[in-house]
Amino acid sequence: MYYRRRKIYDLNHHRDPKVWEGVGVLLDALATRGTSDDETDDECKHLNRDGHFKTVRHIDMGYLNPAIAQIWKSVETYPLSLRPSCGNHSFKHLATAHFDNKRMPIPGLPMNFYDPQWLERAPARFQKQVTAVYPLPVLVGHHTSIIRH
Numbered sequence: 001m002y003y004r005r006r007k008i009y010d011l012n013h014h015r016d017p018k019v020w021e022g023v024g025v026l027l028d029a030l031a032t033r034g035t036s037d038d039e040t041d042d043e044c045k046h047l048n049r050d051g052h053f054k055t056v057r058h059i060d061m062g063y064l065n066p067a068i069a070q071i072w073k074s075v076e077t078y079p080l081s082l083r084p085s086c087g088n089h090s091f092k093h094l095a096t097a098h099f100d101n102k103r104m105p106i107p108g109l110p111m112n113f114y115d116p117q118w119l120e121r122a123p124a125r126f127q128k129q130v131t132a133v134y135p136l137p138v139l140v141g142h143h144t145s146i147i148r149h
Contacts, residue, residue, distance in 0.1 A: 001035050001072075002027070002030075002031060002032040002035040004080065005023075005027060005035055005072065005075050005076075006027055007080055008075055008076070008078050008079070008080055009023055009024055009027060009075070011078070011079060011080065011081070011082070012078045012079065012142075015078075019137045019138065019139055020137070020139075021137075022135065022136065022137025022139075023071065023075060023137050023139060025134060025137075026068065026071065026113075026136075026137070029106075029109055029110070029113065030064075030068075030106065030109075030113075033104075033106055034061070034064060034106050035072065061105075062115065062118055063105040063106075063114055063115055063118045063119075063122075064113065064114065064115060065112060065113055065114060065115050065116075065136070066115065067136055068113065068136070071136065071137060071139055073141070074139040074140065074141045074142075075139065077141040077142040078142040079142070105118075105122070105126070107126060107129040108129045108130070108131060109130065109131065110130070110131050110132060110133055110134035111130050111131070111132065111133050112133045112134065112135075112136060113134070113136075114130070
């Protein structure tokens with residue numbers, strides 16, 4: 001997901017450079033360890049009733065601020081290519097998240113990048129590595145600005 005989101009960032013940064021700069025900061029800070037937060041269902045156990053299409057479920061890593069998942073959701077609404085897509089349909093996304101607490105939290109992020117309840121329970125040595133608050137970008141989904149008749 002990191003490389004996909006980086007490509008979306010590169011292609012759409014011009015739309016609102018100030019907001020997308022914040023998305024770039026998130027990408028740089030979280031890198032591949034903090035942006036791979038989606039999983040597809042296995043071939044043998046499709047969650048989607050239509051067996052031809054896989055289903056994507058969000059993975060809650062437990063330590064990241066839930067607002068970051070919403071930012072990634074908005075990023076995913078932006079085009080990945082300059083050419084219109086004429087390929088397969090996108091995967092169905094489930095609203096419920098799968099919780100994965102096995103991932104090691106990334107130390108040294110800004111305080112507001114962490115889930116507040118998680119950070120409160122984190123070991124003191126981890127809390128000492130937390131940096132100053134960095135404002136999270138407010139990114140409106142691309143499809144919300146399209147008017148359909």
